[in-house]
Amino acid sequence: RKEVEQDPGPFNVPEGATVAFNCTYSNSASQSFFWYRQDCRKEPKLLMSVYSSGNEDGRFTAQLNRASQYISLLIRDSKLSDSATYLCVFSNTGKLIFGQGTTLQVKP
Amino acid sequence: GAVVSQHPSWVICKSGTSVKIECRSLDFQATTMFWYRQFPKQSLMLMATSNEGSKATYEQGVEKDKFLINHASLTLSTLTVTSAHPEDSSFYICSAREAGVGELFFGEGSRLTVL
Numbered sequence: 503r504k505e506v507e508q509d510p511g512p513f514n515v516p517e518g519a520t521v522a523f524n525c526t527y528s529n530s531a532s533q534s535f536f537w538y539r540q541d542c543r544k545e546p547k548l549l550m551s552v553y554s555s556g557n558e559d560g561r562f563t564a565q566l567n568r569a570s571q572y573i574s575l576l577i578r579d580s581k582l583s584d585s586a587t588y589l590c591v592f593s594n595t596g597k598l599i600f601g602q603g604t605t606l607q608v609k610p
Numbered sequence: 611g612a613v614v615s616q617h618p619s620w621v622i623c624k625s626g627t628s629v630k631i632e633c634r635s636l637d638f639q640a641t642t643m644f645w646y647r648q649f650p651k652q653s654l655m656l657m658a659t660s661n662e663g664s665k666a667t668y669e670q671g672v673e674k675d676k677f678l679i680n681h682a683s684l685t686l687s688t689l690t691v692t693s694a695h696p697e698d699s700s701f702y703i704c705s706a707r708e709a710g711v712g713e714l715f716f717g718e719g720s721r722l723t724v725l
């Protein structure tokens with residue numbers, strides 16, 4: 503089983519839609535979780551950390567389910583500028599492990 | 611926010627040559643730097659962890675003699691791809707962490723194409 507599994511997509515949604523991504527991880531000892539955003543041919547950039555209690559940053563909501571070993575990202579009111587690849591990332595012993603990424607394409 | 615700079619951003623070289631990529635933390639001291647490689651449509655794969663003043667720790671399957679890492683100062687780490695071959699063509703990204711600070715900052719990446 504892969505350490506991190508994500509549906510690569512692409513997810514094609516219209517502007518204003520709500521879209522959710524899930525990501526499962528296999529290492530129950532994983533300590534920290536993040537969502538990164540990567541634009542085409544660019545470096546990844548931290549979107550938000552993921553906390554057990556769930557956290558929200560504007561239109562973005564992230565949740566962690568340790569029992570089922572997955573994290574999720576919800577994007578409300580999608581904008582064209584949200585089009586990117588969203589990487590699920592977890593940290594174990596200080597190293598970041600990246601998922602393959604889920605590609606989101608927001609259409610006008 | 612903190613800035614990590616990578617150079618060169620892209621490089622094309624002939625098979626058999628060596629290529630050096632630099633990663634600099636511009637406004638903080640990075641005790642730890644990480645080197646990643648990303649092939650098209652794949653995830654970032656950690657290659658090695660570089661600690662200032664000590665030998666790098668390589669991930670399983672990464673040849674330490676082929677990918678030479680030097681972290682001689684708190685603001686600079688270099689990755690040298692020795693005797694590069696076409697299969698080494700990839701997007702190489704470094705990241706750096708300031709001592710005592712959790713967030714990891716990424717360089718802009720270096721796209722290597724070996725002909």
